[in-house]
Amino acid sequence: MNKKIAVIGGGIVGATASYYLARSGQSVSVFDSGTGQATAAAAGIICPWLSRRRNKKWYRLVSEGAAFYDKLLADLASDGFKTDAYARCGALILGQTPDYLQEVHDRALERREQAPLIGDVAILKGSELKQAFPPLTNAEQALYVGGGARVDGRELTKTLLQAASHFGATIHNETISLAKDNDGNLSVLTPDGPPQRLDAVILAAGAWLPQLLQPLGYTVDVRGQKGQLVVLHQDEDSDPQTYPVIMPQGEIDLLPFGNGKTAIGASHENDKGYDLEPDASVTDPMLEQACTWLPHLKETAAADIRVGTRAYTSDFSPCFGGVPGLQNCFAASGLGSSGLTSGPLIGYLLAELAQGKESSLPIEDYPAAAYIKLTARQN
Ligand SMILES: Cc1cc2nc3c(=O)[nH]c(=O)nc-3n(C[C@H](O)[C@H](O)[C@H](O)COP(=O)(O)OP(=O)(O)OC[C@H]3O[C@@H](n4cnc5c(N)ncnc54)[C@H](O)[C@@H]3O)c2cc1C
Numbered sequence: 001m002n003k004k005i006a007v008i009g010g011g012i013v014g015a016t017a018s019y020y021l022a023r024s025g026q027s028v029s030v031f032d033s034g035t036g037q038a039t040a041a042a043a044g045i046i047c048p049w050l051s052r053r054r055n056k057k058w059y060r061l062v063s064e065g066a067a068f069y070d071k072l073l074a075d076l077a078s079d080g081f082k083t084d085a086y087a088r089c090g091a092l093i094l095g096q097t098p099d100y101l102q103e104v105h106d107r108a109l110e111r112r113e114q115a116p117l118i119g120d121v122a123i124l125k126g127s128e129l130k131q132a133f134p135p136l137t138n139a140e141q142a143l144y145v146g147g148g149a150r151v152d153g154r155e156l157t158k159t160l161l162q163a164a165s166h167f168g169a170t171i172h173n174e175t176i177s178l179a180k181d182n183d184g185n186l187s188v189l190t191p192d193g194p195p196q197r198l199d200a201v202i203l204a205a206g207a208w209l210p211q212l213l214q215p216l217g218y219t220v221d222v223r224g225q226k227g228q229l230v231v232l233h234q235d236e237d238s239d240p241q242t243y244p245v246i247m248p249q250g251e252i253d254l255l256p257f258g259n260g261k262t263a264i265g266a267s268h269e270n271d272k273g274y275d276l277e278p279d280a281s282v283t284d285p286m287l288e289q290a291c292t293w294l295p296h297l298k299e300t301a302a303a304d305i306r307v308g309t310r311a312y313t314s315d316f317s318p319c320f321g322g323v324p325g326l327q328n329c330f331a332a333s334g335l336g337s338s339g340l341t342s343g344p345l346i347g348y349l350l351a352e353l354a355q356g357k358e359s360s361l362p363i364e365d366y367p368a369a370a371y372i373k374l375t376a377r378q379n
Pocket residue numbers: 008009010011012013014031032033034035036037038039040041042043044045046153174175176177204205206207208209212226227228229265266267306307308309310311332333335336337338339340341342343
């Protein structure tokens with residue numbers, strides 16, 4: 001039977017959940033306040049296999065998340081929604097020492113046995129490197145990983161929400177609050193309309209999950225982190241679509257999107273939390289550093305600064321699943337700096353859970369209840 005489901009948050013998690021729910025014939029309402037969204041600020045790299053992080057549950061989530069893009073794009077295309085927001089363009093990893101590149105090379109080969117999507121792996125030098133990325137300077141060698149991809153979060157969620165609307169979802173640019181009755185059933189409160197009773201609710205509110213659940217007596221172990229990204233616009237002919245993304249050692253990555261668009265990001269500003277002001281004292285040095293590898297960017301006339309808020313739990317682990325004490329309410333948060341990689345898969349799994357289906361990943365490995373605690377009576 002058709003279920004009435006509300007999705008709070010229209011970032012990558014909420015937009016993917018909404019698309020799959022609406023596609024399955026559910027009656028979906030999406031609410032998004034449009035403020036600070038991490039997804040809209042992020043132009044990101046999908047290349048999780050090279051991480052030194054030793055958390056196996058996290059690695060499984062991001063590795064399967066990267067692979068899930070094939071299904072997502074195929075489903076969108078079969079529904080008539082093609083997008084160039086995502087491209088598997090390969091990644092070039094730059095290292096200060098040959099030893100570092102060799103170490104990452106060996107890790108990539110080892111992990112490729114479980115993750116064939118990693119694709120070609122090779123250390124490129126001289127003319128091979130020049131051919132892979134002609135404008136690249138100041139790099140004698142680089143590790144090429146064929147499965148690396150890039151995605152524009154803003155463009156992808158736009159397509160996902162268009163597809164969700166096509167299947168009947170309604171999209172509301174509103175900030176909502178929640179109310180619950182004594183049985184733990186949730187209602188959505190919009191600024192104007194009457195309370196809406198629902199069969200299920202998905203909370204995909206990113207870094208704002210604590211604020212959303214606090215009035216119901218919950219304490220949520222999630223904090224916000226400011227992220228800034230610079231998007232440069234050059235002559236349309238200056239960059240072909242096919243250049244790989246560049247991942248130097250350190251904080252910034254360089255993402256050529258083709259049509260003259262290059263993204264440089266991103267900052268990780270813990271002390272700035274939910275602040276959304278562009279700050280040149282942070283972005284100018286990022287730009288300067290990017291020009292050491294791509295000097296042609298110096299001539300760029302126009303630049304946009306995108307600012308968004310990432311969500312982190314105290315142990316940096318993402319979480320998703322049922323919210324303790326609430327009926328048919330499912331949440332995700334804490335996706336951190338790999339949320340464009342894991343977010344579509346998590347959104348898909350939340351849609352499955354809201355329809356009473358099993359999750360294909362063990363949700364006990366990412367328990368929402370460990371971070372969302374009922375600590376007070378409802379106001
Ligand atoms: C600059 C930057 C660069 C990044 N680069 C990468 C990268 O290279 N690779 C990668 O994998 N990840 C990257 N990330 C991380 C990734 O973007 C995030 O982890 C991911 O987008 C989080 O998605 P989300 O749907 O959980 O949250 P969000 O995208 O933040 O969406 C949550 C939405 O909920 C809305 N909301 C909250 N409360 C309410 C309410 N009460 N009512 C209505 N709406 C509400 C918010 O306004 C927001 O729009 C980057 C992030 C940033 C900021």
